Amino acid sequence: MEQTAMLSTGVIAFDGAFVDQVEALSHQTTQLCYHCHKCTAGCPVSAEMTYGPDRIVRMVHLGQKAAVLTSADIWVCLACETCGARCPNGIDMAHVMDALRQMARAEGVRPNQPRVALFHNIFVSVIRLTGQMHEASLLGVYKVLSGDLFSDLVVGGQLFIKGKIPIVPKVSRPGNMLKRVFDKTRK
Numbered sequence: 001m002e003q004t005a006m007l008s009t010g011v012i013a014f015d016g017a018f019v020d021q022v023e024a025l026s027h028q029t030t031q032l033c034y035h036c037h038k039c040t041a042g043c044p045v046s047a048e049m050t051y052g053p054d055r056i057v058r059m060v061h062l063g064q065k066a067a068v069l070t071s072a073d074i075w076v077c078l079a080c081e082t083c084g085a086r087c088p089n090g091i092d093m094a095h096v097m098d099a100l101r102q103m104a105r106a107e108g109v110r111p112n113q114p115r116v117a118l119f120h121n122i123f124v125s126v127i128r129l130t131g132q133m134h135e136a137s138l139l140g141v142y143k144v145l146s147g148d149l150f151s152d153l154v155v156g157g158q159l160f161i162k163g164k165i166p167i168v169p170k171v172s173r174p175g176n177m178l179k180r181v182f183d184k185t186r187k
Contacts, residue, residue, distance in 0.1 A: 018065040026099035032089040033057045039083035039093050049073040053083050053093040056100070069109045074100040075116035115146050134169035136160075 023030055033054070040052035051059065051073050059068045068074070077097040084092035101120070104111070111117045122141050126134055139156065143149050159165045 016063050018063045019060050022060050022099055026095040028091050028095050030057050033091055038086040042082045042086040045076050045078055048076050069104040072113045075111045130169050135165045136167050137169055
């Protein structure tokens with residue numbers, strides 16, 4: 001059910017089924033949210049977001065599908081699950097954000113910051129290949145593919161020197177469980 005509502009800020013599209021789609025895909029009952037803002041207050045990257053997790057949920061409830069799926073916020077989310085740990089109703093916003101990313105990709109919506117999607121794709125690929133995160137691989141591939149080779153060379157070099165980013169990855173064989181997770185997300 002798509003309707004158009006006229007607001008003082010202009011015309012927005014309303015998709016009444018959007019909240020149901022998000023809840024089905026994320027397995028989260030977002031309608032329990034009463035907007036206490038604890039998720040956004042605890043989010044380590046909320047300062048980099050336009051809306052923040054609580055406003056994204058509100059936009060989902062208002063059926064603002066296009067605005068949500070084109071928002072950079074869904075790609076900026078680190079999936080660290082701090083929001084879910086803080087939520088008094090147990091809503092895991094990391095799952096909601098992941099569902100929104102999946103919906104955006106399925107509908108061919110490109111993020112307005114293409115490097116965010118590139119980073120996300122490399123992140124997932126490194127985990128799929130090594131069974132865990134290897135920051136040097138992520139950083140190296142991202143730098144080459146994004147063309148942004150020198151922007152944080154000094155800071156990156158200091159992290160390597162201090163041993164914070166090991167050069168050689170510890171490769172653990174991605175077990176059957178991890179393989180099942182990736183297989184399930186492809187469907």
